Amino acid sequence: MLLDAAIILKRNYVSVSGRGERWLVFAHGFGCDQKMWRFVAPAFEDDFRVVRFDYVGAGRSDGAAYDPVRYGSLEGYASDVIEVIDALGAREVVFVGHSVSGVVGLLASIRRRDLFSHLILVCPSPCYINRLPGYEGGFNQADIEGLLDLMDKNPLGWAGFLAPMVMKNADRPELGAELEQSFCAMKPEVARQFARVTFFSDNRDDLVKVQTPTHVLQCTNDSVAPESVGRFVHRQISGSTFHQLSASGHCPHVSDPEETIRAIRSYLQAARVSPEANRRA
Amino acid sequence: MSEKLDQRLDHAPCGYLVVADDGRLMEINATLCGWLGVARDTVKGAQVDTVLTVATRTYYQVSVFPVLRMGHAVEEVYLTLRRGNGEAVPVLLNAIRRAEKQASEWVVVRIEQRGRWEEEVLQAKRTTERANEELARAKKELEQTLEELKKSNWLLQKAAEVLPTCMYCERVKGDKAQWESALQLLKRSSVFLSHGCCPDCMPRMVAEFGLKAEDMPPSREGQW
Numbered sequence: 001m002l003l004d005a006a007i008i009l010k011r012n013y014v015s016v017s018g019r020g021e022r023w024l025v026f027a028h029g030f031g032c033d034q035k036m037w038r039f040v041a042p043a044f045e046d047d048f049r050v051v052r053f054d055y056v057g058a059g060r061s062d063g064a065a066y067d068p069v070r071y072g073s074l075e076g077y078a079s080d081v082i083e084v085i086d087a088l089g090a091r092e093v094v095f096v097g098h099s100v101s102g103v104v105g106l107l108a109s110i111r112r113r114d115l116f117s118h119l120i121l122v123c124p125s126p127c128y129i130n131r132l133p134g135y136e137g138g139f140n141q142a143d144i145e146g147l148l149d150l151m152d153k154n155p156l157g158w159a160g161f162l163a164p165m166v167m168k169n170a171d172r173p174e175l176g177a178e179l180e181q182s183f184c185a186m187k188p189e190v191a192r193q194f195a196r197v198t199f200f201s202d203n204r205d206d207l208v209k210v211q212t213p214t215h216v217l218q219c220t221n222d223s224v225a226p227e228s229v230g231r232f233v234h235r236q237i238s239g240s241t242f243h244q245l246s247a248s249g250h251c252p253h254v255s256d257p258e259e260t261i262r263a264i265r266s267y268l269q270a271a272r273v274s275p276e277a278n279r280r281a
Numbered sequence: 282m283s284e285k286l287d288q289r290l291d292h293a294p295c296g297y298l299v300v301a302d303d304g305r306l307m308e309i310n311a312t313l314c315g316w317l318g319v320a321r322d323t324v325k326g327a328q329v330d331t332v333l334t335v336a337t338r339t340y341y342q343v344s345v346f347p348v349l350r351m352g353h354a355v356e357e358v359y360l361t362l363r364r365g366n367g368e369a370v371p372v373l374l375n376a377i378r379r380a381e382k383q384a385s386e387w388v389v390v391r392i393e394q395r396g397r398w399e400e401e402v403l404q405a406k407r408t409t410e411r412a413n414e415e416l417a418r419a420k421k422e423l424e425q426t427l428e429e430l431k432k433s434n435w436l437l438q439k440a441a442e443v444l445p446t447c448m449y450c451e452r453v454k455g456d457k458a459q460w461e462s463a464l465q466l467l468k469r470s471s472v473f474l475s476h477g478c479c480p481d482c483m484p485r486m487v488a489e490f491g492l493k494a495e496d497m498p499p500s501r502e503g504q505w
Contacts, residue, residue: 031343035351099343139335146336146361146369152403153359154340221304223330223338248303248328250342254350255302 005087012053012084013060018045022117022273023090025051027081029099029123030198033059033185036098039257040264047275051093053084057190066190074100074201078107085115092117094273096264098253099123099225100198106237107203109212118271119214120264123250124233125225127202135204138226144199151192207236214240215267217252217260224250243267296362296372296389299382300329302350307384316391318365334361334369349378349385362389371396432456436470 008014015034018024024044026037034052041050054061055077070076081104085093095116097105102124109116128137129144186194214237218230227244234242243263247256268274290297296313300306306329314321317332324331330338337360348355354377361369372389379386392399435456444463445454452460455469467474478486486492 029343032347036347038351139339143335143339146334147339150336150340150359150361153399221328221330222342223335224342248305249346250339251347251350254347 008087011062014053018050020048023093024048027097027101043261077104081108096120123225298387301384
């Protein structure tokens with residue numbers, strides 16, 4: 001079924017900025033929305049048409065479009081990615097996916113090879129649960145249940161656990177306006193299903209099916225996607241490259257945007273995607 | 282004055298931590314060290330993960346930290362800290378990020394009693410939700426059954442009433458005010474129609490199938 005492009009762009013709250021021949025798509029992970037990319041995405045607007053979007057159920061997407069059956073697996077989220085790229089009429093995009101979105105991107109690339117030229121996976125994990133022997137995802141069943149329990153007990157969390165106080169940022173006036181909107185908002189039942197789908201997924205067998213050139217960015221001290229998991233992804237995807245960031249935690253695009261920008265940029269240049277590299281070549 | 286205040290904060294009836302953006306635990310007060318059963322020297326400078334349960338590490342990374350880093354504060358966030366012996370300590374967190382220090386200040390209070398009570402409330406809520414779902418399903422089933430009953434009941438009622446019949450084509454006016462043959466009406470009803478042959482038509486069947494009338498089994502109603 002072909003959906004009207006305008007409906008898709010509205011449904012996923014798609015934003016396009018910047019100029020250039022090539023498309024650079026930033027996809028947010030579990031727990032927040034496209035705003036997570038705000039420190040990183042603008043750095044690429046001189047060279048790329050930069051796309052950001054919210055998965056259905058997250059941020060300012062159309063909540064009415066949420067279908068528990070479709071989004072009962074990561075394939076539903078992969079459909080969002082495919083439909084957004086199609087709706088833009090884009091081809092051969094560079095896809096940057098954080099966390100679970102890395103896996104969503106590779107699932108989409110397996111289904112529609114023509115849409116993707118490169119995949120950049122930021123802190124990816126194809127399977128969060130330990131599958132012993134041989135694979136340590138970092139979580140056992142009880143840990144995931146504990147996470148779901150935390151989400152239940154912060155019921156306002158996804159919409160309103162922020163303090164009403166707004167900090168004044170003279171150097172960042174745009175922050176003020178954005179705070180009018182709720183940040184990282186998600187309905188509790190949607191967040192809960194997204195968490196289940198994310199943390200109980202096992203896409204290890206899909207890694208070998210990836211044909212798109214892939215780059216893995218791995219954080220230091222990442223308790224959600226440990227280094228051994230990032231290296232596993234790198235080993236399984238043939239021809240992929242791996243870069244260790246010094247940024248700590250699971251969200252380098254938030255904790256150390258400068259290093260994240262440098263890492264993405266140097267990969268794009270090495271892969272001869274950046275316009276500068278094309279001119280030199 | 283400020284030294285005295287620091288002293289008091291160290292032993293205040295709440296946990297106090299300073300957590301750098303890169304996750305290092307920069308400060309932790311004596312009260313919290315006591316709750317967690319850890320020595321300050323062993324956790325100060327380590328990753329904050331060491332005093333968080335696995336679930337909370339993830340929740341902090343994907344939900345709390347991004348909110349703090351984007352220049353906000355958080356209030357009343359439920360988390361579980363991790364004791365030195367691995368036990369979980371449920372707490373409520375208020376935190377605010379100090380941009381100039383690239384770190385956040387955390388205040389936590391224990392809610393073990395309240396946590397147990399909340400757990401009971403939450404369980405009751407889940408039970409109620411499940412019961413409500415069950416109720417909704419039962420109601421839907423009941424409505425469907427009622428709809429079917431209404432349909433078949435219509436015919437039963439008609440048996441005691443008048444069924445309008447066309448004087449020329451003999452079609453009848455059915456339950457939806459449409460004109461149709463009585464047979465069609467019966468077919469739509471819950472009446473089970475079987476095949477048979479009446480005595481008047483019996484010679485026809487005997488002729489068609491080459492049977493003898495005496496071959497046919499006798500029937501109480503003179504037909505079969």
